[in-house]
Amino acid sequence: MLAVAALLAAACRTDTGSTSGAAGKSVSTSIVRGGEIVASVRSEPRTFNRLTARDTTTDLVSELTQAKLVRINKVTQAVEPWLAESWTLAADRRTYTIRLRQNLTFSDGHPFTADDVVFAFAAVYDEKTGSILADSLKAGGKTLTVSASDPQTVVVTFPFAFAPGVRLLENLPILPRHKLEPALKAGKLADAWGLSTPPSEVVGMGPFVLREYTPGQRLRFERNPRYWRRAPDGGPLPYLDRVTVDVIPDQNAELLRLESGQIDTMSGEVVPESYATMKRAAGEGRVQLLDLGPVLWADSFWFNLKPGAFAGDARAAWLQRDELRRAISMAVDRKAFADAVFLGAGEPVYSFVTPANKEWYWTGTPATPHDPAGAKALLASIGLTDRNGDGLMEDASGQPARFSIVTQKGRPRLERGAAVVRDELKKIGLTVDVALLDANAVIERLVSGRYEAAMYPILPTDTDPGTNPDFWFSSGSFHLWNMSQPKPATDWERRIDELMAQQIGSADYAERKRLFDEVQQILYEHQPVVYFAAQKWYVAVSSRLVNVAPALYQPLPVLWAADTIAVRPR
Amino acid sequence: MSTDITGLKGPRHIAGLKGAGRAEQAPPLRTAGPGPIKGAGRFSSRSIGVVIVAVWALAAVAAPVVAPHAVDDRFPGLLNSPPTVPHVSFVQRPYIYRWMLVNQLEQRYEIDRGRPVPLRWFSGGTLVQSSDEARAPLLLFGTDSYGRDVFSRLLYGARMSLSLALVSAVGAMLVGMAAGGLAGYVGGALDEALMRTSDFVMVLPAMYVALALRAVLPLVLAPRVVFALLAGIFALVGAPFIARGVRAIVRSERRLDYAVAAEALGASAARVLVRHVLPAAGGFVATELAMLIPAFIVAEATLSYVGLGFPDPIASWGTMLHDASTNIRVFADFPWLLSPAAAIFLVVLGLNLAIEDAGGYERTLG
Numbered sequence: 061m062l063a064v065a066a067l068l069a070a071a072c073r074t075d076t077g078s079t080s081g082a083a084g085k086s087v088s089t090s091i092v093r094g095g096e097i098v099a100s101v102r103s104e105p106r107t108f109n110r111l112t113a114r115d116t117t118t119d120l121v122s123e124l125t126q127a128k129l130v131r132i133n134k135v136t137q138a139v140e141p142w143l144a145e146s147w148t149l150a151a152d153r154r155t156y157t158i159r160l161r162q163n164l165t166f167s168d169g170h171p172f173t174a175d176d177v178v179f180a181f182a183a184v185y186d187e188k189t190g191s192i193l194a195d196s197l198k199a200g201g202k203t204l205t206v207s208a209s210d211p212q213t214v215v216v217t218f219p220f221a222f223a224p225g226v227r228l229l230e231n232l233p234i235l236p237r238h239k240l241e242p243a244l245k246a247g248k249l250a251d252a253w254g255l256s257t258p259p260s261e262v263v264g265m266g267p268f269v270l271r272e273y274t275p276g277q278r279l280r281f282e283r284n285p286r287y288w289r290r291a292p293d294g295g296p297l298p299y300l301d302r303v304t305v306d307v308i309p310d311q312n313a314e315l316l317r318l319e320s321g322q323i324d325t326m327s328g329e330v331v332p333e334s335y336a337t338m339k340r341a342a343g344e345g346r347v348q349l350l351d352l353g354p355v356l357w358a359d360s361f362w363f364n365l366k367p368g369a370f371a372g373d374a375r376a377a378w379l380q381r382d383e384l385r386r387a388i389s390m391a392v393d394r395k396a397f398a399d400a401v402f403l404g405a406g407e408p409v410y411s412f413v414t415p416a417n418k419e420w421y422w423t424g425t426p427a428t429p430h431d432p433a434g435a436k437a438l439l440a441s442i443g444l445t446d447r448n449g450d451g452l453m454e455d456a457s458g459q460p461a462r463f464s465i466v467t468q469k470g471r472p473r474l475e476r477g478a479a480v481v482r483d484e485l486k487k488i489g490l491t492v493d494v495a496l497l498d499a500n501a502v503i504e505r506l507v508s509g510r511y512e513a514a515m516y517p518i519l520p521t522d523t524d525p526g527t528n529p530d531f532w533f534s535s536g537s538f539h540l541w542n543m544s545q546p547k548p549a550t551d552w553e554r555r556i557d558e559l560m561a562q563q564i565g566s567a568d569y570a571e572r573k574r575l576f577d578e579v580q581q582i583l584y585e586h587q588p589v590v591y592f593a594a595q596k597w598y599v600a601v602s603s604r605l606v607n608v609a610p611a612l613y614q615p616l617p618v619l620w621a622a623d624t625i626a627v628r629p630r
Numbered sequence: 631m632s633t634d635i636t637g638l639k640g641p642r643h644i645a646g647l648k649g650a651g652r653a654e655q656a657p658p659l660r661t662a663g664p665g666p667i668k669g670a671g672r673f674s675s676r677s678i679g680v681v682i683v684a685v686w687a688l689a690a691v692a693a694p695v696v697a698p699h700a701v702d703d704r705f706p707g708l709l710n711s712p713p714t715v716p717h718v719s720f721v722q723r724p725y726i727y728r729w730m731l732v733n734q735l736e737q738r739y740e741i742d743r744g745r746p747v748p749l750r751w752f753s754g755g756t757l758v759q760s761s762d763e764a765r766a767p768l769l770l771f772g773t774d775s776y777g778r779d780v781f782s783r784l785l786y787g788a789r790m791s792l793s794l795a796l797v798s799a800v801g802a803m804l805v806g807m808a809a810g811g812l813a814g815y816v817g818g819a820l821d822e823a824l825m826r827t828s829d830f831v832m833v834l835p836a837m838y839v840a841l842a843l844r845a846v847l848p849l850v851l852a853p854r855v856v857f858a859l860l861a862g863i864f865a866l867v868g869a870p871f872i873a874r875g876v877r878a879i880v881r882s883e884r885r886l887d888y889a890v891a892a893e894a895l896g897a898s899a900a901r902v903l904v905r906h907v908l909p910a911a912g913g914f915v916a917t918e919l920a921m922l923i924p925a926f927i928v929a930e931a932t933l934s935y936v937g938l939g940f941p942d943p944i945a946s947w948g949t950m951l952h953d954a955s956t957n958i959r960v961f962a963d964f965p966w967l968l969s970p971a972a973a974i975f976l977v978v979l980g981l982n983l984a985i986e987d988a989g990g991y992e993r994t995l996g
Contacts, residue, residue, distance in 0.1 A: 312958040333775070333957045336736035396706055400776070403709065404734035464850045472775065472956050479776060479942060483704060493850040494942055501844065511849070 091607055093295065095627035096302035097324040099619060100314050104276060104307050108262045109253040110233050111183060111191040116327060116615045117279075117305075124281050124303065124622055125167075126233035127265035127288075129158060129177065129214075130226050134611030134620045137419065137523050139227055143172070143234055143265065143288075144214075153221035153567055158214045166236050167284045168263040174208030179237035179244070181206040188247040195537075196231040196521075200529065200564070204228075223564050223572055224526040231521075236263050267298040267623035279305045289623060299607070299626035303619075315600075318347060324602040324627075325618045332403040333472065338600045345603055350610045352597040352617075356416045356523060358409045359477055361388075361465075361515045362589040365541040367549055369509055374457045378442045379512065385587040389428045391435035392484040398593035401476045406593040411580055414594045416612070417523050420573070422580035432488050439488070446489050453489035462491040466505055467515040469496035473595070478515050481592075507543070519614055525576055526564040532579065533557055541588040552582050604628045679983025686977055690788035697782035698759050698768045702943035705767055705777040710737045710957075710964050713772040713781075714760075716749060723748045728766030737963070742766075772966040774953060776943075783945040784969055790940060791947040792977070794860055795926040799919050801865025806872025807908060807915065813873065814880030815903045825877065828870035836867060837932070844938045856940050860930060867929075868922045872915060879911040916985045924978040947974055 101120060106113040110122035129144040141147075147158040164172040184191045185203050197204065202219035209215050222228070239261065243252040253262055259270040265288065268281035281303040289297045306323060308314045314326045315334050319341045330338045330349070342349040363380060370376035378384055389410075398406030409415070411425045439445070443456040453461035465481065467474045475496060482492040497505070505511045518540065520528045530536035534548040534557050548554035556579050563575040583589070599610045599617045606628050609621045618625070689696060705711070714726040725746035729739040747766040750759050760768040771780035813824040840863070851859070883889060884907050892902045931948025933939045940946050947970035954960050954967035961968075 315958050332735060333959065336733075336738070336963070337959055339736060399734065400706055400709065403737065466849065470956070475942070476776065483702075495849045496942070497844070498841070501841070505849075 091291075091299060091626045092629045093299050093626070094301050095299075096304060097300060097602075097605065097625065097627060098304045098306060098322065100306045100308045100317065100323045100326045102307075102309050102311070102314070102327055105255065105273075105279070107254050108257055108270070109250070111189055111193055111235075112250050114192050117307075119615050120305065120619060121262075121270065121279065122233050123266065123616060123620065124268040125262060125264040125266040125270055125284075126235070128232055128234060129160075129229045132227060132230045132522065134613040135609050139230070143177075144226075144229070147226060149225070154218045156216045156218075156226060157209075158216060158226075160212045160214065161288060162212060164265065164288045165286050166238075166263045166265055167269045167286055168236075168239075169286065170236060170238050170263070172234070172265060173211040174214045175211070176234055176237045177214045178206050178208050179241060180232055180235045183235055183240065183244055183249055184232060186244060186249060189244070189249040191250075193231055195530065196527075197228060199228065221565050221567065222526070223566055224522075224524045227522060227524055227527060234265060239263055268303055277307055281305070287623065291624070298623040300622075303622060318600055318602065321346060321602060324605055326600070327616075328614065329617065330598040330600050331472070332405050332595075335403070335405065335598060338598070342600070347600045348603055348605070348608075350599045350601070350608075352599060352610055352612050354407050354409075354414060354416045354594040354596050355612055356414055356594075357412070357517070357519055358414055358591040358594040359474065359515060360412070360518045360540065360589045360591065361477075361481065361513065362541045363463075363513045364509060364511055365549070365588060366509050367542075370512075374455065374459050375461075375463065378444060378455055378461070379463060381442050382586050383438045383442045384444075385590055387435040387438040387488070388481070388485060388490075389587055389590045390431045390438070391488045391490075392481055392590075392592055393430045394428075394592050395430075396484070397477065397480050400480045401473055402593065402595045405596040405598075407596070409591045409594045411584060411591060412518075412589060413525075413580060414591075416594065419523060420525060420576055422577040422584075424577065425580065425584060435488050439490070444490075451489060452491055460491055461489065462493070463512045464493040464495050465513045465515055466495050466497060466502055466511045468499050468502050470498070474515055474517075477592070481515070506540075509543075525560070525579075526572075529560065529564065532560045550586075552586050556582055675983045679980045679985070682976055682980030683984060686788055686792060686973070686980070689785050690792050693782075693785035693789055695755070696757050697779070697785045698756050698770070699779040699782040701778070701783055701786040701945045703779060703782070705769075705773060705779075707731055707777070708739075708767070708769070708773050709777045710775055710967075711739050711769060711773045711777075713966055714766070714769045716768075716770075717746070722746070725749060726760060726766060726768060728762070729769075737959075771969050772964070774950070774967060775957060778943070780950075780966055780969055783950060784947070784973060787945040787947045787950055787970060788973065790857075790945065791927045791930065791974075794857060794864075794930060794946070795923040797857075797861045798864030798868065798926045799922045801861060802868030802872055802922055803915055803919060805865055805869035806918075807876050807911065809869060810873035810876025810911070811880050811903050811908050814877035815884055815899065815907065817881070821877070824873065828873050831866060832870045834867075840933055840938050847938075851941070853940060853944055856938070859938070860933060863933075864922075864926045864929060868926070871922070872918050875914045875918065876908070876911045879914060880907050883907045883910045920978070920981045920985050923981060924974055927974050927977075 101117045103115065103117055105117040105121050106115050107118055108121055110118060110126065127143050129142060131140045131142045132138070133140050143161060143164065144158045145161045147156050149156055160172070160174060160177070166172060181197070181204065183189060184193050184197055199218045199222040200220060204219070205217040207215050216229070240249060240252055243249045255273065255275070259273055262270045267284055267287045267289070269284045270279065271282045272280040283298050283301050287297055291297050291299070308317065311331070314323070315330070315337065317323045318326050319337065338347060338349050341347045363385060365380050370379055394408035398404065398408060408427070410428050411422065413421050415421050439453060439461070444453045444461045446452060447454045447458060455461055465478045467478045469475065478494040482494050485492050502514070502516065506514055506516070518531070520531065522528070525532060530538040531540070533539065534542070534545040534553040537544050539545065542549055545553070548557055559575045559579050563572050563579070566572045566575065597612055601608055601610070601618055604627050605625060607624050607626050608618055609624065610617050611620060613620050708729060708731070711729045714729065716724050716726055718724050725748045727741045727743055728745075728747055730742045732738045732740050748761045749768065750761045751757065753759055758768065760766050767779070769779050769781065771784060774780055774783070809824045809828065813821040880903070884902070889902055889907055892906050897906070927947055929948075930939055930946055931952045940949055942949070950970040954970075957964065957967070
């Protein structure tokens with residue numbers, strides 16, 4: 061599910077790339093149970109209640125202490141049974157009958173039943189709670205119907221045949237009804253499990269339990285002795301006894317601590333500027349530097365295409381034209397972009413869906429050539445030419461062909477990306493002003509539509525396009541270039557709406573792929589969002605960690621599978 | 631004899647009252663703190679300070695001629711490249727060796743000693759350039775993460791940073807001296823109002839005010855608008871620090887005999903304040919200016935961070951330092967990116983030496 065707050069969460073992190081995808085796996089040697097690792101996050105959790113906050117650290121607390129019905133493996137992208145042992149789909153293709161694992165208990169010993177699942181859905185959908193997860197657990201904007209047919213069986217009915225199916229359930233942490241039901245009934249669930257809650261009250265079915273929270277400094281987790289999952293050898297999981305999460309706001313400090321062995325893993329990836337430092341440390345055996353390949357989602361560059369956004373502005377005649385965006389796509393040398401922005405650790409891309417998303421990438425995506433002359437010709441077709449011989453273009457009214465790009469200050473990747481676009485467009489005569497703002501100011505402008513063009517990372521949480529309707533549908537709240545349209549503003553957006561409606565309703569993968577290929581083709585033709593290069597991701601962990609499964613999953617590239625991480629015996 | 635509040639020295643001259651008030655004042659007792667250096671040392675330190683500041687001022691003025699490259703010239707294949715060191719030989723013109731990129735991601739370079747590249751004087755409108763600018767540009771302080779010449783940007787940055795700091799400091803001085811002088815001389819309700827206003831400005835959370843201000847301003851601001859805006863903000867924020875000190879000095883000084891005598895002889899309040907009393911705050915104001923100027927240089931970088939500073943690619947020392955701060959390798963591998971810090975240090979040192987010797991730190995007791 062895409063959402064504005066996902067973007068907010070991304071903004072809080074200094075310089076990271078993208079979400080889940082294929083990844084390598086570090087060498088698993090002899091696994092020894094016990095031990096402790098120290099991880100880092102950039103900010104404190106906003107709450108222990110995952111229903112009300114989506115910041116990275118709250119997400120991490122939830123991942124470590126709560127469990128879900130299914131898990132999407134961040135490496136393989138496959139759906140894995142988790143608290144749900146198995147499920148069957150009825151003939152109507154809407155109703156899933158989910159069989160829960162037996163004899164499971166929460167970390168406080170209370171039995172887990174189907175009522176907890178029903179409660180978790182009720183909590184998420186509760187209007188008073190106003191959960192930020194609610195949208196991500198809807199199909200086509202409609203809620204799922206959930207009931208418990210017996211203590212071990214849950215029946216989930218979708219409003220229509222929804223292709224992603226149970227993938228959607230990965231968004232739901234199963235909360236303890238026996239702890240939180242009174243708060244839900246009192247309409248105060250949103251206030252429950254705040255940061256002042258005693259850690260012992262935060263119970264769940266995740267691999268760890270919260271033991272200590274020191275504001276501004278750290279969180280300590282201990283293994284959950286009642287965790288349900290077993291290791292391949294039949295022994296208990298997690299392997300680790302403790303996980304300590306230090307709050308380190310500065311990325312450079314994070315890297316230095318990792319390099320010096322004070323922490324074992326950090327939030328996000330190794331940015332290109334720090335690669336050499338980490339490589340040196342890896343060469344000395346202090347860290348493992350893991351190459352995950354190009355990210356799934358490149359940074360987006362788009363124009364404000366909301367009708368009337370430039371009313372009264374002479375530039376309205378050309379700022380929202382397809383030709384302008386296509387010309388920009390041709391004018392920017394993507395190789396030079398990757399070299400300058402990612403220090404060479406990037407690959408040219410031409411679509412929202414990058415080749416790293418093997419399941420959904422349209423292999424027919426044309427590689428837009430770097431063609432400044434062609435770009436100039438396209439601009440001339442919409443009246444932009446150099447009329448006074450100063451090397452810069454003017455429009456038909458003689459006004460300079462000039463626009464601004466909004467992006468976030470303090471994120472080298474975005475700052476450099478916008479600067480490269482500015483410099484490349486200057487070569488064809490377009491004048492660009494780069495406005496660097498703090499994250500909140502950028503988001504406020506994007507949401508309110510007070511911008512001309514923007515460069516920003518957009519990070520879906522799942523590779524299946526069916527789980528991102530708010531991006532694809534014209535009515536979507538995250539339809540970047542023109543959000544929440546009452547009806548499609550253009551014919552091609554109407555067509556995308558039709559295709560996506562068919563796509564999420566089809567049970568046949570081949571048919572879904574064909575439909576989504578057509579969506580990507582339309583997007584390529586109209587270029588509402590232009591993509592230049594996808595960063596290659598590197599993740600660093602200390603050399604003492606074993607059995608690590610790093611993934612292109614932005615918030616938690618390593619800790620998404622914390623239960624199977626172990627430490628090398630000293 | 632004076633009940634010294636500030637510990638700062640009295641007036642250096644009293645126009646129209648030569649000797650009258652001063653004759654009755656006890657000679658100042660200088661503290662053991664930072665005081666003037668006597669004899670040749672005094673001359674030397676002041677000279678050094680003046681020379682340092684003058685060199686930077688000259689560099690700023692002459693940047694278009696001295697800088698080998700424009701402020702936004704990029705060398706895409708030379709991101710974070712080391713400085714090119716000019717070599718001097720008896721048998722050929724001064725020359726440099728070019729840097730070759732060995733590993734792009736690690737930003738490692740090797741020097742190509744196979745082919746010296748001669749320097750070319752007075753060409754392309756600049757003092758000196760490489761004779762092969764495309765392949766082997768002259769990069770005296772290396773390049774930044776965008777591949778831009780740090781030396782050239784340092785010179786252009788000096789224009790922006792020094793002029794902004796100077797204009798802001800002068801603004802702060804004028805506002806601060808006016809407010810402090812009036813408050814100290816007139817006293818009463820005006821004193822109360824001005825000082826409470828100063829207190830209010832001093833406790834304002836400047837960053838949040840800047841953020842709020844940025845939100846209501848147009849998205850793209852022209853550099854001259856940014857300059858005026860920053861100078862105005864800095865002057866306003868810096869003025870209370872001067873006003874409080876000046877007020878204390880004026881309150882103290884106006885009770886002294888020379889001021890009373892000036893009033894008795896019919897000098898107007900404005901004349902007594904401006905000509906006789908305010909000069910007593912000269913040393914204090916000079917000291918404050920020496921502290922405000924570097925603070926303004928750094929503050930510009932802070933405001934740049936929230937989008938209120940100069941837009942890229944305009945160079946200022948603050949924005950250059952901010953860019954450098956995002957790179958963990960700056961100390962170990964790219965120390966030339968810290969050259970703006972060295973420049974700020976030198977300017978501050980020069981200002982301090984020049985002002986110290988001018989008597990700004992002299993103190994009196996009793």
